[in-house]
Amino acid sequence: MIILKIAFRNIFRQKRRTLLTALTIFGGFTLAAISIGWSEGTYSYTIDMFTRNQMGHIQIHGKGYLDKPTLYNTINNYRQIGETISGLEGLEGWCPRLYSSGLAAVAEKSAGAIIIGIDPALENEATGFDKKVAEGKSFSKDPAHEAILGSGLMDILNADIGDSAVIVSQAADGSIANDIYEIVGIVESGDNLSDRSSFYLHLSDAQELFVLDQRVHEIAIISEELGDVDELVVRIKSAVGESGLSIEPWQEFAKQFYVAMQADKQGAWIMIFIIILIVAVGVLNTVLMTVLERIREYGVLRALGTRPIQIFRLIILETNFIAVGSILVGLVASTIINYLLSIKGISMPDSITYGGVEFTKMYSEVNAISLYIPAITVIVTVSLVSVFPAIKAARTSPSKAMRIH
Amino acid sequence: MIDKSREIIRAENLVKTYEDDSVPVNALRGVDLVINRGDFLSIVGPSGSGKTTLLNVIAGLDEPSEGRVYLNDKLISEMSGRELSDFRRDNIGFIFQSHNLIPVLSVEENIEYIMLLQGVPKKERHKRVEDILKEVGLEGFTKRFPTQLSGGQQQRVAIARAMVSQPALMLADEPTASLDSATGSELLDIMRSLNEKRNMTFIFSTHDKLVMDKARRLIVLKDGKIASDEVKE
Ligand SMILES: Nc1ncnc2c1ncn2[C@@H]1O[C@H](COP(=O)(O)OP(=O)(O)O)[C@@H](O)[C@H]1O
Ligand SMILES: [Mg+2]
Numbered sequence: 001m002i003i004l005k006i007a008f009r010n011i012f013r014q015k016r017r018t019l020l021t022a023l024t025i026f027g028g029f030t031l032a033a034i035s036i037g038w039s040e041g042t043y044s045y046t047i048d049m050f051t052r053n054q055m056g057h058i059q060i061h062g063k064g065y066l067d068k069p070t071l072y073n074t075i076n077n078y079r080q081i082g083e084t085i086s087g088l089e090g091l092e093g094w095c096p097r098l099y100s101s102g103l104a105a106v107a108e109k110s111a112g113a114i115i116i117g118i119d120p121a122l123e124n125e126a127t128g129f130d131k132k133v134a135e136g137k138s139f140s141k142d143p144a145h146e147a148i149l150g151s152g153l154m155d156i157l158n159a160d161i162g163d164s165a166v167i168v169s170q171a172a173d174g175s176i177a178n179d180i181y182e183i184v185g186i187v188e189s190g191d192n193l194s195d196r197s198s199f200y201l202h203l204s205d206a207q208e209l210f211v212l213d214q215r216v217h218e219i220a221i222i223s224e225e226l227g228d229v230d231e232l233v234v235r236i237k238s239a240v241g242e243s244g245l246s247i248e249p250w251q252e253f254a255k256q257f258y259v260a261m262q263a264d265k266q267g268a269w270i271m272i273f274i275i276i277l278i279v280a281v282g283v284l285n286t287v288l289m290t291v292l293e294r295i296r297e298y299g300v301l302r303a304l305g306t307r308p309i310q311i312f313r314l315i316i317l318e319t320n321f322i323a324v325g326s327i328l329v330g331l332v333a334s335t336i337i338n339y340l341l342s343i344k345g346i347s348m349p350d351s352i353t354y355g356g357v358e359f360t361k362m363y364s365e366v367n368a369i370s371l372y373i374p375a376i377t378v379i380v381t382v383s384l385v386s387v388f389p390a391i392k393a394a395r396t397s398p399s400k401a402m403r404i405h
Numbered sequence: 406m407i408d409k410s411r412e413i414i415r416a417e418n419l420v421k422t423y424e425d426d427s428v429p430v431n432a433l434r435g436v437d438l439v440i441n442r443g444d445f446l447s448i449v450g451p452s453g454s455g456k457t458t459l460l461n462v463i464a465g466l467d468e469p470s471e472g473r474v475y476l477n478d479k480l481i482s483e484m485s486g487r488e489l490s491d492f493r494r495d496n497i498g499f500i501f502q503s504h505n506l507i508p509v510l511s512v513e514e515n516i517e518y519i520m521l522l523q524g525v526p527k528k529e530r531h532k533r534v535e536d537i538l539k540e541v542g543l544e545g546f547t548k549r550f551p552t553q554l555s556g557g558q559q560q561r562v563a564i565a566r567a568m569v570s571q572p573a574l575m576l577a578d579e580p581t582a583s584l585d586s587a588t589g590s591e592l593l594d595i596m597r598s599l600n601e602k603r604n605m606t607f608i609f610s611t612h613d614k615l616v617m618d619k620a621r622r623l624i625v626l627k628d629g630k631i632a633s634d635e636v637k638e
Contacts (some may be wrong), residue, residue: 005509006507300506397466398469399461
């Protein structure tokens, strides 16, 4: 207890030095907390751009569809599946999709297109399709031979809203699929690559075109929380059963994207390592200086019968007092900064394109990991760095120390 | 003819050679010494004669190169580490020339320090602190910090701290060296009165004539050897 008291009061002896040490620790902690918050925030934001707005967090397909996406590998009872899962805890929305490819033509121009049949109501609810319609309007509730094209495809086809677009493809029964639609809207999904080929139809129109009555290729599911996707997968699997279906989270159906995101995250750890190194060097320097200055005092304490381990504790406690104080202030500062960055975001100097998606702004995140990882790392670093000076102090020979004047 | 029951320190053939420099220094060259309970003994001698070394070896702060030291028949020259720390804490009070006090602790806390290490209960601690402060003439100074005291007052606190746990032996290395002679003489009077009232054994080194005169036994060191040992009456 008395050791604790001495350690605490020692903090206030060289106020400037303590302040400098505290600032180093505070700065290191706050930088680390901000960079983790940023890394986690941009990670979640990028993933959300892909998953929440497009791919979904979870996808259901016929078994083998992802390896070999054919027109014939369909989900035949999608309404029933939808009804079963729509009440599940943590599920925000779901939507069916039908995919095929074909030739799209407007007047003289033609281009290859990916035809995507969507249920407008469900798609709006799940991925906010209507918000991606940049010009014109979204689909009518009932099928009306309307088409909505990606902005890139519109350019390629030199088309305008109101034009007629013809699709030529092959239907599931082997016949030629061929029909004419009115272009009612233009989509800008943020994914430029897919906007160059997307040709959206009302699901019923698409089913009719490809002779796939009541059938779809994919059910996309949106989870309420990105972090709860795995648990939702388990719930869906047990509710729906897996016969003939594959139910996968985004980490699996978009594996390359996931791997790229993970690699991106490593960058933050290198940054933290460098920050910690700076803190370590700074703290070692001041602790060592302090210990050398007080060697006489440790000699007195030893002569009075203080055990070496108690002197050791004295040094470790003193640096940890400073560390804990600095971290507490850092907690407040970094939470405020992370919060501001999470609502205001930072505009990218040059917009970054990632897998076809354009990012003009990135957002940070307020979360526990960005606080406790730096806190633990700083405490451990500061303690480790104090071990050497503490051993030096503990080994003070009282007789030698007393001859220092 | 030595009466064993009166004996508190027995030092046999103490040799101390400092080897850390290129030329070895013989600080003690065979010191034999018996100190009795209740002695008020002064070790004198010119600077470099080995006074500090002898006190440190007796206190167990330093190891002799050769020879043995017994305190109350316990061989302390061969104890080590934690055993020695605890032994020192419980048996020996040490007063240095200066800077004896822990600057961040108040007078009261400085005096309590050893009792805190020993685990003496709070009530008992307070009582002993009050009593001892009265004896060294520093009543009412409990809450002061070392920087708020004069040199003489600081040394009195150091004595109080060393005394408070009733050690068998008090060692003081030139306790008056940093004080003016009037204050030094006052300090010696306090030590002398504690010696008489509590029959506490004091060994102190000095090269101050005034201080020597207060001793009841005078040992003169010269080049690491005892040159004379006289008991005054
Ligand atoms: N740590 C040490 N290393 C080397 N020589 C020392 C050391 N401590 C003391 N000495 C030498 O030992 C001799 C005795 O010193 P000391 O005991 O301090 O004498 P005094 O206290 O009488 O002045 C001196 O010559 C001194 O220089
Ligand atoms: Mg000396």
